[in-house]
Amino acid sequence: MVSPETENMRFDLRVIASRIEPGARVLDLGCGNGDLLAWLVENKQVVATGIEQDKDKAAFCISRGISVLQGDLNEEVDDYPDFNFDYVILSQTLQQVYEPARLLYSLSRIGRRFIVSFPNFSHYSIRLQLLFKGMAPKSEQLPYNWYDSPNIRVITLKDFRKFSSDVGYRIVEEIAVKTDYRSKGGGVVRLLSNLRATYGIFIIEKRPNP
Amino acid sequence: MNRKVQADPDPGSAGLVEKQFYTFAHPPQQMVLESGARLGPITIAYETWGRLSEKRNNAVLVTHAFSGDSHAAGFYGGEPADAKPGWWDSMIGPGKGLDTSKYFVICANILGSCMGTTGPSSINPETGKPYGLGFPMMTIGDIIETQKVLLDYLGIDSLHTVIGGSIGGMQVLEWCVRYPEMVRSAIPVATTMRHSALAIAFNEVARQAIMGDPHWELGNYYDKTPPALGLAVARMIGHVTYLSDEAMRRKFGRQLQDKSHFSFGFDADFQVESYLRYQGSKFVKRFDANSVLYITKAADYFDLAQREAPARSLQDIRGAATKYLVVSYTSDWLYPTYQAKELVQSLKRANLDVSFCEIEADCGHDAFLIPDQRLGRLVGGFLDGVARN
Numbered sequence: 001m002v003s004p005e006t007e008n009m010r011f012d013l014r015v016i017a018s019r020i021e022p023g024a025r026v027l028d029l030g031c032g033n034g035d036l037l038a039w040l041v042e043n044k045q046v047v048a049t050g051i052e053q054d055k056d057k058a059a060f061c062i063s064r065g066i067s068v069l070q071g072d073l074n075e076e077v078d079d080y081p082d083f084n085f086d087y088v089i090l091s092q093t094l095q096q097v098y099e100p101a102r103l104l105y106s107l108s109r110i111g112r113r114f115i116v117s118f119p120n121f122s123h124y125s126i127r128l129q130l131l132f133k134g135m136a137p138k139s140e141q142l143p144y145n146w147y148d149s150p151n152i153r154v155i156t157l158k159d160f161r162k163f164s165s166d167v168g169y170r171i172v173e174e175i176a177v178k179t180d181y182r183s184k185g186g187g188v189v190r191l192l193s194n195l196r197a198t199y200g201i202f203i204i205e206k207r208p209n210p
Numbered sequence: 211m212n213r214k215v216q217a218d219p220d221p222g223s224a225g226l227v228e229k230q231f232y233t234f235a236h237p238p239q240q241m242v243l244e245s246g247a248r249l250g251p252i253t254i255a256y257e258t259w260g261r262l263s264e265k266r267n268n269a270v271l272v273t274h275a276f277s278g279d280s281h282a283a284g285f286y287g288g289e290p291a292d293a294k295p296g297w298w299d300s301m302i303g304p305g306k307g308l309d310t311s312k313y314f315v316i317c318a319n320i321l322g323s324c325m326g327t328t329g330p331s332s333i334n335p336e337t338g339k340p341y342g343l344g345f346p347m348m349t350i351g352d353i354i355e356t357q358k359v360l361l362d363y364l365g366i367d368s369l370h371t372v373i374g375g376s377i378g379g380m381q382v383l384e385w386c387v388r389y390p391e392m393v394r395s396a397i398p399v400a401t402t403m404r405h406s407a408l409a410i411a412f413n414e415v416a417r418q419a420i421m422g423d424p425h426w427e428l429g430n431y432y433d434k435t436p437p438a439l440g441l442a443v444a445r446m447i448g449h450v451t452y453l454s455d456e457a458m459r460r461k462f463g464r465q466l467q468d469k470s471h472f473s474f475g476f477d478a479d480f481q482v483e484s485y486l487r488y489q490g491s492k493f494v495k496r497f498d499a500n501s502v503l504y505i506t507k508a509a510d511y512f513d514l515a516q517r518e519a520p521a522r523s524l525q526d527i528r529g530a531a532t533k534y535l536v537v538s539y540t541s542d543w544l545y546p547t548y549q550a551k552e553l554v555q556s557l558k559r560a561n562l563d564v565s566f567c568e569i570e571a572d573c574g575h576d577a578f579l580i581p582d583q584r585l586g587r588l589v590g591g592f593l594d595g596v597a598r599n
Contacts, residue, residue, distance in 0.1 A: 049563075055567065055568060055569070055570060058566075058567050059567050059569075059584065059587070059588050062535060062565045062567055062588055062591065062592050062595075063587050063588050063590070063591025063592065064591055064595070065591060065592065065594060065595020065596075065598060066565075066595070067533070067563050067564065067565045068565050068566075068567075069554060069564065069565065069566045070566055070567045070568055071551070071566065079554075079555045079558040079559060080558055080559075081559065081561065084561070
């Protein structure tokens with residue numbers, strides 16, 4: 001359940017926060033100003049670590065008392081021992097990663113579970129834009145032009161399910177959400193999620209080797 | 211708590227401070243150094259700011275760099291009005307990064323130095339003359355052991371943090387492996403786990419400048435003319451490594467000193483030449499050449515990455531509760547960020563709680579000494595977080 005104190009957080013982060021058990025060891029990749037981790041420390045007493053590329057944001061996190069490493073997330077994940085964390089969170093970043101398969105493998109190595117969220121590229125509004133306008137689609141979740149977009153990976157919920165099954169990741173839970181940018185609000189989509197969800201959140205566990 | 215209005219503006223001076231001394235290891239109970247040599251008596255010069263709490267749990271140890279001293283903040287009584295405050299005055303004081311209204315801050319001059327603590331210029335009780343090269347080779351570990359004795363004397367058995375830059379950062383790391391249970395947090399700044407060949411090379415050139423000075427006389431110059439030229443050259447080399455290409459371009463460029471044309475001679479034509487000469491001659495007045503030899507060698511020997519038992523390494527403190535904050539500067543070419551990252555990597559692998567931040571600055575290695583609110587804010591917030599845990 002999403003507890004009321006989380007109201008100031010982005011909806012997808014609230015959903016993620018609600019899935020973390022108290023006292024867990026959590027790594028947040030691309031933790032920004034550390035809002036999610038700060039909330040988890042405060043309310044769930046987690047052992048929090050963040051990785052953030054931006055120097056000012058990393059410094060801000062550290063000065064608010066969160067352990068954060070300033071650096072490139074692809075490199076930083078390599079140094080941790082196996083299963084060093086209970087949860088590794090990669091929120092709204094996967095679509096910007098150059099080698100997503102490699103990164104996801106690292107997450108599965110260092111975390112007992114990992115949580116990935118990304119904008120769903122098969123949302124009906126995107127499909128309609130492509131169909132009727134014949135141009136690279138834009139949306140509130142993906143507001144960029146083709147030439148300046150940091151989002152270099154086009155991912156849909158269905159694609160991610162297939163990828164997970166291909167490489168042997170077990171999807172513990174899939175939460176499709178519909179968000180409202182203005183209010184930070186949102187809701188869970190249960191029906192026709194690949195068409196109606198703006199974001200997908202996947203909680204993944206690596207299948208034990210046979 | 212959390213009075214936001216008071217947190218930021220107008221941090222104050224640490225005020226008046228007095229250099230104090232503590233002498234221990236009187237013969238025959240000399241201290242046994244890492245090399246096996248015995249040294250005693252040992253005097254340590256130290257200064258403190260703020261007040262030790264009743265629970266004795268708010269002590270902060272500041273470890274100084276190669277040519278630093280115990281005078282990290284504030285002023286001595288009776289100084290002229292234009293006297294400069296201690297070398298880290300921007301960091302230590304009420305409302306500053308190391309907030310003396312919260313913490314009891316201690317800074318001690320390092321073993322082998324010449325600013326009040328026993329070193330090669332001190333009198334050897336066996337001969338009644340200065341040690342010179344008779345001073346035993348000491349290590350960063352030996353420095354820590356003398357600081358530990360001082361803390362025991364002050365009745366301090368736990369440190370809220372140990373913080374220091376450069377060789378001070380090496381001391382921070384050595385504290386962590388030797389006394390992990392005493393150190394709640396550690397802030398190594400602009401430092402390294404071990405000197406690169408480049409850093410050793412610069413130190414060696416500095417040492418050769420001193421030892422090549424005819425006045426050095428195998429270190430036995432205390433009642434004669436000191437090797438001032440060699441020491442000045444050593445300092446000039448040091449200063450080049452503390453700056454950066456960017457900083458030197460910005461500060462000096464190719465500008466000439468007090469003239470509009472070349473002199474076509476070997477005078478100081480360029481501003482940068484004049485600056486280095488000035489730094490060199492200033493240093494000669496306050497520092498001992500033999501101390502440079504000993505301290506630079508101790509820094510060259512320091513290696514946290516590769517150690518053999520019984521020396522304690524990061525592997526011995528796996529999972530210790532100490533929280534680390536590693537800080538590097540973008541333009542530091544003496545201990546570049548890649549070396550800070552190596553340290554961070556080793557700390558992560560030893561399952562230790564580590565934060566890391568690289569600060570954007572063009573002043574080179576010296577950046578950590580230059581007043582800059584960013585370091586103060588980072589450290590202050592980090593230490594508050596340690597207090598909450």
